[in-house]
Structures are given as structure tokens and as C-alpha cells.
Amino acid sequence: MKLVFSKNDQLEISVIQKDGDNSIEFKYIDMIKNLINIKSLEEPEMIGDFSDSEKDSIISMINHINSEVSEFYSEREE
DSSP: OEEEEEEOTTOOEEEEEEETTEEEEOOHHHHHHHHHHHOSOOOOEEESOOOHHHHHHHHHHHHHHHHHHHHHHHHHHO
């Protein structure tokens, strides 16, 4: 699953979930359900004029989520 961040001309950011060719409205609960099954998020996609700090922040958030999920599942296996 991949999160796609879009920024429009009014600087509003929206997020959709992309799973293969399917795109759906982002909902936290759906993201959590998917993380239970797939255990990680793909690298995010960013559409629009994002600053370097915004890009870094989004990538950092995805990496942090993946790290926490990985740690959770590795602790359960011990």
C-alpha cells in the first residue's frame, strides 16, 4: 500500500491510499487494517509543489510507521 500526497494551488494537502491500480480515500482505520496484513507502507508519492522539508517530513513519517510496525511484529515473535 502506498500513500499519495497531493498539494493543490491553494496549498491544501490531500492524501489517498493506493493499492496496485486501486485508489481510495485515505482513512486511518483502513491504513491500520492494511498494515496488519502487509506490515509496511511503500515509499510515498508526492504530487505538487512540496518543499524539501515537507518531503523529508512525509518520508520520515512513513519510515517511522514502518519501523514501529516492524518492531511490533518482531517483539510478538520473541
